Amino acid sequence: MSEPSRSDLLRPFIASVARPFDLRLAGHLARRAGFGASLVARKDWVERGVQFALQQVTTRRPEQDLDPLLADVLASDDIERGRAYRLARAVSNDCPLAERVAMFWHDHFATGQQKVQSARLMLRQLALFDAQGLGRFDDLLLAVSRDPAMLRWLDADRNVKGRPNENFARELFELFALGRGAYGERDVQEAARAFTGWRERHERFALLRQDHDAGDKVVLGVPGVRGGEDVVALAARLPQSMQFLARRWLQAFVHPEPTAAEVTALAAEYDRQHRDVGRTLGTLLGSELFFSARSYRSKVKAPLDFVVGLVRSVGARAAPSALARATSKLGQVIFEPPSVEGWPRERAWLNSATWLLRANFAAALFGERDGYKLRPGATAVLADAATPAARATLAIEILLDGDASPASQRAILEVARRSDAPSSAAAILHAVACLPEAQLL
Amino acid sequence: MRAAALPLATPWLRFAADGDDACLLVLELEGGNDGLNTLIPIDDPTYARTRPHLSSVRQGAHRVADGFALHPELRQLAASFGDGRAAAVHSVGYPNPDRSHFFSRDVWHTAAVTPDAVRMRATGWLGRAADALVAAYATPIPAMALGSLSLPLALRGERVVVPVLECMEDYALHGSGGAGSESAMLHAAALAGADADELQAFVRGVAGRAIADAESLRQVLAAYRPRAEFPGGALGDALQLASRVLVSGHGTRLLHVAFSGFDTHAQQLPTHSQLLRQLDLALGALVADLSAHGRLDRTVICVHSEFGRRVQENGSLGTDHGAAAPVFVLGGGVRAGLHGDAPDLGNLDDGDVRSRVDFRAVYAALLTRLGISPRPVLQHDVEALPLFA
Numbered sequence: 001m002s003e004p005s006r007s008d009l010l011r012p013f014i015a016s017v018a019r020p021f022d023l024r025l026a027g028h029l030a031r032r033a034g035f036g037a038s039l040v041a042r043k044d045w046v047e048r049g050v051q052f053a054l055q056q057v058t059t060r061r062p063e064q065d066l067d068p069l070l071a072d073v074l075a076s077d078d079i080e081r082g083r084a085y086r087l088a089r090a091v092s093n094d095c096p097l098a099e100r101v102a103m104f105w106h107d108h109f110a111t112g113q114q115k116v117q118s119a120r121l122m123l124r125q126l127a128l129f130d131a132q133g134l135g136r137f138d139d140l141l142l143a144v145s146r147d148p149a150m151l152r153w154l155d156a157d158r159n160v161k162g163r164p165n166e167n168f169a170r171e172l173f174e175l176f177a178l179g180r181g182a183y184g185e186r187d188v189q190e191a192a193r194a195f196t197g198w199r200e201r202h203e204r205f206a207l208l209r210q211d212h213d214a215g216d217k218v219v220l221g222v223p224g225v226r227g228g229e230d231v232v233a234l235a236a237r238l239p240q241s242m243q244f245l246a247r248r249w250l251q252a253f254v255h256p257e258p259t260a261a262e263v264t265a266l267a268a269e270y271d272r273q274h275r276d277v278g279r280t281l282g283t284l285l286g287s288e289l290f291f292s293a294r295s296y297r298s299k300v301k302a303p304l305d306f307v308v309g310l311v312r313s314v315g316a317r318a319a320p321s322a323l324a325r326a327t328s329k330l331g332q333v334i335f336e337p338p339s340v341e342g343w344p345r346e347r348a349w350l351n352s353a354t355w356l357l358r359a360n361f362a363a364a365l366f367g368e369r370d371g372y373k374l375r376p377g378a379t380a381v382l383a384d385a386a387t388p389a390a391r392a393t394l395a396i397e398i399l400l401d402g403d404a405s406p407a408s409q410r411a412i413l414e415v416a417r418r419s420d421a422p423s424s425a426a427a428i429l430h431a432v433a434c435l436p437e438a439q440l441l
Numbered sequence: 442m443r444a445a446a447l448p449l450a451t452p453w454l455r456f457a458a459d460g461d462d463a464c465l466l467v468l469e470l471e472g473g474n475d476g477l478n479t480l481i482p483i484d485d486p487t488y489a490r491t492r493p494h495l496s497s498v499r500q501g502a503h504r505v506a507d508g509f510a511l512h513p514e515l516r517q518l519a520a521s522f523g524d525g526r527a528a529a530v531h532s533v534g535y536p537n538p539d540r541s542h543f544f545s546r547d548v549w550h551t552a553a554v555t556p557d558a559v560r561m562r563a564t565g566w567l568g569r570a571a572d573a574l575v576a577a578y579a580t581p582i583p584a585m586a587l588g589s590l591s592l593p594l595a596l597r598g599e600r601v602v603v604p605v606l607e608c609m610e611d612y613a614l615h616g617s618g619g620a621g622s623e624s625a626m627l628h629a630a631a632l633a634g635a636d637a638d639e640l641q642a643f644v645r646g647v648a649g650r651a652i653a654d655a656e657s658l659r660q661v662l663a664a665y666r667p668r669a670e671f672p673g674g675a676l677g678d679a680l681q682l683a684s685r686v687l688v689s690g691h692g693t694r695l696l697h698v699a700f701s702g703f704d705t706h707a708q709q710l711p712t713h714s715q716l717l718r719q720l721d722l723a724l725g726a727l728v729a730d731l732s733a734h735g736r737l738d739r740t741v742i743c744v745h746s747e748f749g750r751r752v753q754e755n756g757s758l759g760t761d762h763g764a765a766a767p768v769f770v771l772g773g774g775v776r777a778g779l780h781g782d783a784p785d786l787g788n789l790d791d792g793d794v795r796s797r798v799d800f801r802a803v804y805a806a807l808l809t810r811l812g813i814s815p816r817p818v819l820q821h822d823v824e825a826l827p828l829f830a
Contacts, residue, residue: 115543167560298640329607331592338597339562347643352581352651353604353612355644359631359651360615367617405635415626426617431627436634436644 006272007265010287013050021050025291027401031441032253033057033285034096036309039398054286058278060095060134070123079119083324083334086126090308091323097281102129103304104252109144109176110337111153121149121203122335134278137245137270138236141177145232151200161213164192171340173235179247182240183220190217195228236275242267253284254295256346262289299441300346303330306358310365310433313399314378322371326361330354350439362433366426382425388416395428400437408435463773463811464687466696467567467595468680468724468744469549472704473542475713476749476766476794477784480529483510487786492754495709505529506779514717517725518769522778526728526737527771528828530803531781534765534796538748542704542762545747550595552801552819566804567695568598569818570811574694575601581654584695585686588679593697609662609682613655628652662689668733672722676700680727688734694811703746707757720744728771738773741810745769745800751792764793768803774810774829781826802826 015021026045030037034057037045045053073085093099106126113122125147132140144150145168151157154168169191173183197212198205207227217225222234235241246266250258266284273279284290301309307327311318327334331354337343364370378398385391392412396404404412412431419427432438478495481502482488489496502510503519511519521527539545544559552566553559567584574583586596586605596603606612616622631648634641665688671681679698686693700720705712724742731737749766765784782797789795805815805825815823 297638300640300644329605329611331602331605338592338594340560344602348602350644350647351602351604352647352654353606354602355647355651356614356655357611359627359648360611360613363615363617363619363623367619369619405633405638405641407636408630408633411626411630411633415630418626423618430617431630434627434631434648436631436638436641436648439644440640 006283007268009262009265009289010269010283012286013288013291015050019291021053022046023397023401024296024403025050026053027403028291028296029053029057029285030096031305031309032100032290034093034100035090035305036312037096038312038315042401050286054282057096058282058285060098070127074120074123077119079113079122079335080321080324082119082123083328084320085123086334087308087323087327088320090304091311091318091320097278097285098130098134101133101277101281102126105129105133105140105144106334107337107342108248109150110340110342111149112337113335116149116152118149118152118203119335121152125149126335134281135276137241137275137277138233140277141172141236142229142232144176145172145195145228146198146205148200148203148205151198151205156195156198156200159192159196159198160211161193161196164189164196164213166192168192168195168198169231172231175340177232177235177241177244178238179240179244182238182244186218187220190219190225191228191231193217194219194225194231198228239267242270242275246270249281249284251345253281254290255298297437297440300349301439301441302343302345302349303327303332303354303358304334305441306330306439307361310362310399314366314429315375316365316378317373317375318365319371330357330361355439358439359430359434363430366429366433367423368426379425382428389413391424391428392416395425395432399429399432400435404432404435404437408437411435462690462692462694463739463741464694464696465807465811466683466687466698466727466740466742468742469593469595469697469699470703470716470720470744470746471542471546471699471701472746473545473748473750473762474703474746474766475705475709475760476746476763477752478709478713478760479512479515479717480505480531480767481510481512482508482784482786484508485786488752491752491786494758495754495760497710498714508783509779512714512717514714515721517721517728518771520725521728521771525777526775527769528775528777529767529769529779530798530826530828531767531779531783532765532794532797533745533768533781533800533803534748534794535799535801536796538764538790538793538796540748540762540764542747547594549745549747549800550593552804554821562594563597564599565593565595565597566818567595567697568601568603569820570808570813571596571601571603571695572598573813573818578692580692580694581650582693584697585693586697587682587686588675588698593699596695596697606682608678609685612658614652658689658691665689667730669726669729671726671730672719674719674723676719676723677726680723681730684727684730684734687731687740688736690736705750705759706755706761707759709754709759724771731772741770741772741775741807743768743770743803743807745803749794752786752789752794753792764790765796765798766794768800770803770807770828776828776830780828798826799823803828 023046026042073081090099155165158165166188170188193213194217197208199208219225219231243263246263250262269283270280304327365372382391385394396402415431416428478498483499498512501513504510505522547559550565551559571584584596584603586592592605614623632645634645662685665685671677683696702716731740745768748763750760750763755761784794801819801823803826805823806828808815809825810829
């Protein structure tokens with residue numbers, strides 16, 4: 001039997017004279033697969049081609065200098081330090097996709113500190129996403145189902161034999177694996193029975209036999225289901241699950257409103273890859289669809305995209321705690337998703353207050369106030385540029401891959417002409433960060 | 442007419458000309474405020490018996506009604522009762538009270554009736570009220586959370602994203618040289634972008650509104666001068682910010698401020714006194730400031746907590762999580778004095794004060810006072826408590 005062939009929608013992107021892998025597309029890949037990259041790195045990608053760039057964003061390297069920091073943060077059990085740790089990772093991690101995907105799963109499996117009440121457990125849940133976020137979904141889903149923070153979050157301690165609590169089973173189907181409409185109330189009730197006795201004990205998973213309902217259940221039309229692991233395996237194999245996840249990935253990586261054909265194509269690819277998340281996303285990121293005009297700048301940056309993106313693009317240095325605070329202030333409080341459905345998306349991030357806060361964050365960052373410090377090189381290249389026009393062009397390359405509308409270019413040129421050294425670089429970069437293009441992912 | 446003289450007025454200013462612009466400030470005491478040591482049943486022998494140590498607050502308490510006195514630190518609040526500007530509702534809670542901070546707070550914030558709906562944490566009552574205000578008046582920022590970093594669930598709406606302001610400087614466009622260094626060139630950049638791109642047009646629209654709002658807000662707020670002395674500290678700062686917003690009358694009608702630290706399981710007396718002192722100074726300044734600006738009549742302040750505390754004091758000179766507790770309401774049009782049924786310490790709900798007034802009846806009264814129909818906001822028919830004249 002031959003392997004089913006890959007949908008034409010996901011055919012690999014091949015650079016050509018008509019459609020070169022240029023700075024625009026390098027920036028698109030850097031923003032979507034990770035949280036942006038320095039101009040030097042992006043130019044290097046353009047030089048060496050799309051395959052090299054894809055390898056750079058998807059290859060995992062050991063996180064050498066962050067491990068001692070994590071141990072320290074875990075010991076402190078301080079949620080603010082935990083947030084700073086995640087920001088430090090997002091800014092410095094050399095495997096952008098792993099970082100991006102960890103935050104994707106944090107949104108997907110939205111668990112909140114307010115109820116979990118343990119920075120340690122929240123950090124360990126994120127570490128689970130770091131370790132398994134690009135593996136097989138079946139394994140990830142089972143690990144999340146036994147994750148101590150998740151057990152606390154969805155009331156595992158209230159789910160006992162004879163008095164099942166449906167909270168986890170319902171979210172498993174509705175939000176984690178299948179989506180509404182793919183299951184019935186009876187399935188939720190039966191699945192809840194299968195998860196009875198799954199508990200968090202001393203910050204570990206434990207199965208309490210006396211609370212577990214070991215009887216046979218019928219879930220999603222399948223008889224003979226016993227434990228929660230059976231439910232997880234069953235749900236992950238369903239075609240509805242593949243469609244559900246494919247849609248989420250397309251929304252996160254390609255376009256806020258994927259077409260039915262795109263969902264079907266990616267679901268088939270996920271199936272073909274034996275439900276391996278990393279390989280499925282690898283195909284997606286290397287596809288024509290990913291690099292298409294429909295995908296390019298079609299999404300609104302979340303606060304984390306905006307904050308970390310500016311910092312990485314210019315190679316700024318900043319206390320991770322200050323960046324964590326900035327991200328929280330813009331509305332994205334890590335470890336505190338606003339509801340079980342995760343964070344708002346796309347246009348919901350932007351209103352007049354949050355736009356001002358974003359612009360003011362850029363002002364502080366580039367003005368090197370509030371503890372932000374730019375790497376000397378970042379402003380030096382701008383200062384070295386001979387003319388205002390050259391400075392404007394370079395700033396637009398640094399933050400927008402050289403791609404700004406004529407009106408935007410005129411506005412930036414005007415700023416470059418009117419502002420004098422030494423504040424010139426800061427004023428120009430700040431103005432670029434205020435352009436409409438700078439809010440788009 | 443003022444609006445006609447300002448043809449280019451932004452929605453902030455235009456809204457100020459609209460009719461009834463009563464505003465609501467919800468001040469939440471986080472952690473479970475001890476209601477019995479706040480509004481003290483001063484003559485109740487059961488109170489003294491169950492709280493042999495903690496009942497010492499009767500000394501110096503301010504009698505506000507027959508049998509009830511305010512904690513000694515609540516001097517200005519007691520004066521407001523004397524002036525006929527303050528009311529308290531006894532025994533406010535909800536059926537089947539939950540003793541978890543997290544869950545009980547979500548009950549108050551969502552005002553949802555079923556536990557499952559509470560757990561969904563979809564929207565909050567003030568967020569839904571903000572949605573209603575936007576639908577009716579197209580006011581750009583109907584609600585704000587002040588003095589906190591993240592948005593309280595109460596303010597989460599379906600249509601409106603409510604801003605969170607730590608300080609007023611957040612609501613102005615800064616230049617890279619710091620506050621006050623922004624320029625027209627920066628506005629031009631914010632309003633650039635590609636003409637034909639729909640998403641960029643959306644961003645441009647948001648930026649344009651932000652710049653216009655910030656400018657009109659700056660003008661309006663520049664006129665504000667405090668007419669009372671606010672205490673330092675987070676609560677004083679937040680309430681002064683609230684006063685600026687309320688005095689300016691620019692269309693923000695719902696404010697939420699949280700004040701934490703009330704989870705007094707041990708050595709309660711000094712902690713609770715200190716908290717109530719801060720509360721009284723800040724709240725007193727707010728009332729004085731609003732009054733001096735002629736704004737108090739159109740402002741309602743509601744002070745509540747997620748639950749009260751156990752009647753019996755514990756072995757650590759503190760109190761554990763309880764159930765019903767008094768809610769305080771101050772400001773314009775309030776029927777002063779005590780409302781509802783006083784706590785009956787001889788008839789408890791598992792050791793706690795029994796709920797006799799559903800908090801949603803208080804919400805319904807507040808919404809009605811604001812001219813917002815309670816039914817769509819509370820999503821059930823709730824009879825409003827007759828709190829306002």
